[in-house]
Amino acid sequence: MQIFVGVASFAVRALHLHDHRNCFFKILQQGYAVRALGVQGKRGSITGSVLLEEETSVTVEALQILKNWRTKRAVFEMSTEENVGILSYANSLPGFRGILKQRFSDFIVNEVDLEGNVIHLSDLEAPLEERAKVVKVSEEGVADDEEEVNGEKQPKPLSDDYAADVLAFKEIAGESNAKVLEGLLVQIANSNDPVPPVLLAPDDDKNHRGMIHTFFKSRLTFITSDTVDGASATDKCIRLRHQPRNQGGGNRFQKRGREHGGRGRGWGRDSKRQKATEGGLEQPYDARDSDGWPSERPKFLRFHLYKENKDTQDSLTVIGRMLHVQPKNFGFAGTKDKRAITTQQVTVFKQSAAKMAALNQRLFGMRVGNFSYVDKALVLGMLSGNRFTITLRGVVAETDKSIENAVKGLGESGFINYFGLQRFGSGSIATHNVGAALIRGEWKAAAELILDPREEDQPEVKEAREYFKKTGNVDGALHKFPRYLTAERAILGSLKRDSKNYLQAICSIPRTLRLMYVHSYQSFLWNHAASYRAKTYGVDKVVEGDLVYDKDLQGTDEAPESKIVESSFNDSEVRAPEVLLDDVVEADVPAEASNKIKCLTKEDVASGKYNISDVLLPLPGGSSIFPANGTADVYHDLASKDSVDLQKSTHNVKEFALPLLPGAYRLFLQKPVNLEWKILKYSDPTKTLAETDLDRIQKVSEESTEDSKNKVENEQTAFQLSFTLPASCYATMALRELMKISTSVAFHKSLNDEPVVTAKATSA
Numbered sequence: 001m002q003i004f005v006g007v008a009s010f011a012v013r014a015l016h017l018h019d020h021r022n023c024f025f026k027i028l029q030q031g032y033a034v035r036a037l038g039v040q041g042k043r044g045s046i047t048g049s050v051l052l053e054e055e056t057s058v059t060v061e062a063l064q065i066l067k068n069w070r071t072k073r074a075v076f077e078m079s080t081e082e083n084v085g086i087l088s089y090a091n092s093l094p095g096f097r098g099i100l101k102q103r104f105s106d107f108i109v110n111e112v113d114l115e116g117n118v119i120h121l122s123d124l125e126a127p128l129e130e131r132a133k134v135v136k137v138s139e140e141g142v143a144d145d146e147e148e149v150n151g152e153k154q155p156k157p158l159s160d161d162y163a164a165d166v167l168a169f170k171e172i173a174g175e176s177n178a179k180v181l182e183g184l185l186v187q188i189a190n191s192n193d194p195v196p197p198v199l200l201a202p203d204d205d206k207n208h209r210g211m212i213h214t215f216f217k218s219r220l221t222f223i224t225s226d227t228v229d230g231a232s233a234t235d236k237c238i239r240l241r242h243q244p245r246n247q248g249g250g251n252r253f254q255k256r257g258r259e260h261g262g263r264g265r266g267w268g269r270d271s272k273r274q275k276a277t278e279g280g281l282e283q284p285y286d287a288r289d290s291d292g293w294p295s296e297r298p299k300f301l302r303f304h305l306y307k308e309n310k311d312t313q314d315s316l317t318v319i320g321r322m323l324h325v326q327p328k329n330f331g332f333a334g335t336k337d338k339r340a341i342t343t344q345q346v347t348v349f350k351q352s353a354a355k356m357a358a359l360n361q362r363l364f365g366m367r368v369g370n371f372s373y374v375d376k377a378l379v380l381g382m383l384s385g386n387r388f389t390i391t392l393r394g395v396v397a398e399t400d401k402s403i404e405n406a407v408k409g410l411g412e413s414g415f416i417n418y419f420g421l422q423r424f425g426s427g428s429i430a431t432h433n434v435g436a437a438l439i440r441g442e443w444k445a446a447a448e449l450i451l452d453p454r455e456e457d458q459p460e461v462k463e464a465r466e467y468f469k470k471t472g473n474v475d476g477a478l479h480k481f482p483r484y485l486t487a488e489r490a491i492l493g494s495l496k497r498d499s500k501n502y503l504q505a506i507c508s509i510p511r512t513l514r515l516m517y518v519h520s521y522q523s524f525l526w527n528h529a530a531s532y533r534a535k536t537y538g539v540d541k542v543v544e545g546d547l548v549y550d551k552d553l554q555g556t557d558e559a560p561e562s563k564i565v566e567s568s569f570n571d572s573e574v575r576a577p578e579v580l581l582d583d584v585v586e587a588d589v590p591a592e593a594s595n596k597i598k599c600l601t602k603e604d605v606a607s608g609k610y611n612i613s614d615v616l617l618p619l620p621g622g623s624s625i626f627p628a629n630g631t632a633d634v635y636h637d638l639a640s641k642d643s644v645d646l647q648k649s650t651h652n653v654k655e656f657a658l659p660l661l662p663g664a665y666r667l668f669l670q671k672p673v674n675l676e677w678k679i680l681k682y683s684d685p686t687k688t689l690a691e692t693d694l695d696r697i698q699k700v701s702e703e704s705t706e707d708s709k710n711k712v713e714n715e716q717t718a719f720q721l722s723f724t725l726p727a728s729c730y731a732t733m734a735l736r737e738l739m740k741i742s743t744s745v746a747f748h749k750s751l752n753d754e755p756v757v758t759a760k761a762t763s764a
Contacts, residue, residue, distance in 0.1 A: 085527030088534035093409040095740030098392030104309040106391040107340040121306040121693040124369040130354040194292040197241040300347040304370040311338045331377035395717040414671035415737035419523035420730030435521030441651035443502035522619040529634045545629030548614040550598040586728040587664030621663020672723035680718040
C-alpha cells in the first residue's frame with residue numbers, strides 16, 4: 001500500500017543542484033518511489049511527488065526530511081533579487097553596465113537631518129573655549145593630567161602603599177589589568193577633575209570577578225567596582241570608578257576616613273545598580289561618574305562621525321572603549337553602509353568636545369568633529385534621508401546618450417521602492433526564512449538556521465558552525481565563534497544555561513536584531529506584491545483598489561513623511577530608549593495612520609485626484625489594510641506557502657506574531673531628489689574618483705581625485721551619480737533601475753574579475 005505525501009518544489013541554482021538531488025536520493029535510498037522528477041536548466045525546478053511505502057522501516061526519517069525541508073530549503077537558496085521578489089522595473093529604457101563598490105570610496109553617504117541639512121564633516125577641532133583644556137588620552141583611554149617639575153611635566157608617583165596594592169592586584173588579575181589599575185590611581189592622584197571609569201579585560205568567570213570585587217572592598221575602598229556588559233552579548237567586564245564622597249577639592253585619595261595613603265572603611269556601596277533618571281523616567285544612559293558636569297551645559301554632545309569601510313555599531317564600540325563608556329550612551333538616527341564612506345550625526349551622554357576631539361589622533365578610518373552640546377539625544381528615525389555620491393567603474397554603454405537617457409528616465413519615472421538585497425542578508429541563510437520560522441513559532445528551527453553552516457563563510461566561521469552542528473558542544477562552540485557574530489553567540493550563551501529552551505535562546509538576541517528577521521519577512525511579502533502590482537497594473541497610473549494616503553480623511557494629522565525610519569541591526573546594547581525601538585520598520589506611513597489610508601473606488605480613479613506616486617502597499621500586520629484588487633492575493637498566497645497565517649498566530653509571543661504587530665505602509669514608487677551626474681575617465685583603478693569630507697578638510701587637490709589628462713593608457717569610463725533619498729529607501733534599487741542589472745555583491749564581484757574593458761561610450 002502506498003501513501004501519497006505531497007509535492008515538493010525546489011528552487012534550483014547550478015551551484016546547489018547536487019544538494020537538491022541528494023535530498024531526493026536519500027529518500028530513494030530509503031526505499032521510497034519518487035516520480036515526475038525533472039530538472040529544467042539553471043533557473044528551472046525539481047518537482048517530485050513522493051510516495052512512501054507503508055511497510056518501510058524508515059518512514060519516520062523520510063517524513064521528517066520532508067517536514068523539515070520547508071525550513072531547510074533556505075540553506076540552498078542564496079538571496080538573489082528573484083528570490084526576494086525584485087522582478088520588475090519602472091521604465092523600459094535600456095541600461096548599461098558598471099561595477100558597483102569596486103572600492104569603498106565609490107559609495108559615499110551623507111546623512112540628511114530633519115531640517116533637510118546634509119551632514120558633512122568640516123571641523124575636527126573642539127570649540128574655542130575648550131581647546132585650552134584638551135584632555136590627552138592615553139592608549140588605554142585614561143586622561144593624563146601632569147604637573148611641571150624642574151621644567152618638565154611629570155605625573156605624581158604613587159605612594160609605596162598603592163604601589164604594593166598594584167602588585168597584589170597583579171597576582172589576582174594579571175599584568176594587563178594591573179596596568180589599568182595603576183593608570184587609574186595615577187590619574188586620581190594628579191587630577192582634581194572627575195576621573196573617567198576604566199574597564200578591566202573581559203572575564204567570564206563569576207568567581208574570579210568576585211575575588212576582584214572583594215579586593216577593592218577590602219583594600220582600595222575609594223574605588224567602586226561593578227560588573228557591566230562587554231563588547232558582545234556574552235562578555236562581562238569589571239568597571240572601576242573613583243567615587244569621591246564630596247566635591248570640595250583636596251587630594252583625591254582623601255575621601256574615606258583616612259589621610260592620603262590610608263584606606264579606612266569608607267561608606268560602602270549601593271546594593272543595587274544606580275540608574276539615571278530624568279523627569280521621573282528611567283533613562284538608558286550611564287549617569288554614574290558624571291559628577292562635575294557644568295550645570296549650564298546641555299547633557300549631550302552632538303558630533304559628526306566620519307567613517308571609512310566600517311560599520312556604525314563597530315565604530316561607536318571603538319570610540320566607547322576609548323572613552324570608557326558603554327554603547328548605550330551613544331545615540332544615532334540610522335545605521336549606515338559598512339562598505340562605504342559615510343558621515344552622520346551622533347550624540348553621546350556627558351562627554352566633552354575636547355576629549356572627543358583628542359581621539360582623532362588615535363582613530364583609524366574614522367574622524368569626529370563639528371561638536372555642539374544639545375539637550376536631547378538622537379534616536380532612530382531622526383533623519384529625513386541620505387545624500388548619495390556613487391561612482392560606477394568600468395562602465396560599458398552603447399553611447400553617452402544612452403546613459404543620459406537612462407538618468408532622465410530614473411529622474412522622471414523613479415524606481416520601484418523595493419527593499420534591497422541587504423535587507424535579506426548576503427548569505428545562503430536568508431533572513432526572511434528565519435523570520436518565517438519565528439512567525440510559525442518554530443523556535444528550534446529558527447535557531448538552527450542562524451547557527452547552521454553556510455557555504456560563503458570564512459574558514460574560521462565555517463569551522464565553528466560545522467563543529468557545533470556535528471558535536472552540539474555549546475562551550476566549545478562559544479570559544480570558536482568570533483565575537484562579532486552577535487546573534488550566534490547570544491543563542492549559544494542562552495543554550496549553555498538551558499539547552500532545551502530555544503525560545504529563550506532566540507529572545508537573548510539583541511531586540512532590534514531579532515526583530516530584523518520578522519521585518520525581513522514582511523519585506524519579502526512587500527517586494528513580491530510590488531512586482532505583481534507593476535506587472536499586472538503597470539507603473540503609470542492608479543487603479544481601482546489601490547491604497548493611497550489621504551490627509552483629508554478624518555483622523556490623525558500625521559503625514560507620510562513623518563515616519564521615515566531605518567532599521568538598525570544593533571550590537572549587544574541598544575543606544576536609545578527601547579520603548580522607541582518597538583517594531584522599527586522601513587516605512588513611509590505608520591500603522592497609527594491607518595484611518596487616513598483610502599482604498600480607491602472607480603470614482604476616485606476617474607477623478608484624477610490621485611496619481612501613481614500616491615500608491616502605497618502594506619507591510620502586513622494585525623491592523624494592516626490590504627488593496628482591494630489582485631495585489632492582496634500575493635500576500636496571502638505567499639504566506640500560505642510558508643505556512644504563515646496573516647490573520648491568526650499560532651503562538652502568543654507578541655514580537656514574533658505577525659497579527660499582533662502593527663504593520664505599516666510603504667510607497668510603491670520613489671524618485672531621487674537633486675539628481676546630478678557626470679562621466680569620468682580614469683586609468684588607475686586605485687585612484688579615488690570622488691571628493692570626501694576628509695579630502696576637503698585636508699585640502700586634497702583635485703588632481704589626486706582624477707587621473708592626469710595625459711594618461712590615456714588603459715583608459716576606462718566611470719559614471720558618477722549624486723542624489724538624495726528618504727531614509728527608508730535603498731540606493732541600490734535606484735541603481736538597478738538605472739543600469740537594468742543585478743545589484744548583488746556576487747554579480748559585481750564577477751564583473752570586477754573580468755578583463756579590463758577599455759572600449760568607451762561615444763556620443764551619438
